[in-house]
Amino acid sequence: MNKDKTAYIRNFLVQKMEDLRTSANDTISKLTISDDKFADPSDQAAAETSKDVELNCRDKEWHLLLDIKETIMRIDSGLFGVCDHCGRPISQKRLMAAPMSKLCVMCQEEIESQHNKQKHRRQYVGRISYSHA
Numbered sequence: 001m002n003k004d005k006t007a008y009i010r011n012f013l014v015q016k017m018e019d020l021r022t023s024a025n026d027t028i029s030k031l032t033i034s035d036d037k038f039a040d041p042s043d044q045a046a047a048e049t050s051k052d053v054e055l056n057c058r059d060k061e062w063h064l065l066l067d068i069k070e071t072i073m074r075i076d077s078g079l080f081g082v083c084d085h086c087g088r089p090i091s092q093k094r095l096m097a098a099p100m101s102k103l104c105v106m107c108q109e110e111i112e113s114q115h116n117k118q119k120h121r122r123q124y125v126g127r128i129s130y131s132h133a
């Protein structure tokens with residue numbers, strides 16, 4: 001990953017973080033304004049449900065914000081583009097498509113296949129025979 005591309009990704013992430021912060025502030029002010037009581041309990045319930053949905057959505061954005069922050073920290077500390085698992089460089093193509101990747105394609109696939117195996121193991125527990133290929 002060359003410096004120009006890394007700088008480009010960093011700028012992109014900073015911008016994305018600002019966007020998320022702005023929209024999060026919007027929600028907070030909206031929630032404060034709409035915090036009035038309804039005479040009809042079903043109206044109140046509906047209002048609270050939509051608030052829950054909104055907050056749930058914000059929760060995901062919050063996690064995204066943390067991921068972005070972490071990625072910017074990785075860029076600043078020179079760890080960006082290095083696989084957390086094997087320490088090899090993550091391909092530029094992968095980083096351009098998914099800047100928040102912490103694993104190279106091979107490790108990602110390996111971990112995913114392990115997850116799948118674990119799922120199967122739980123499903124077929126007691127019926128598995130291990131072959132040492």
Ligand SMILES: [Zn+2]
Pocket residue numbers: 083084085086087088103104105106107108
């Ligand atoms: Zn790796």
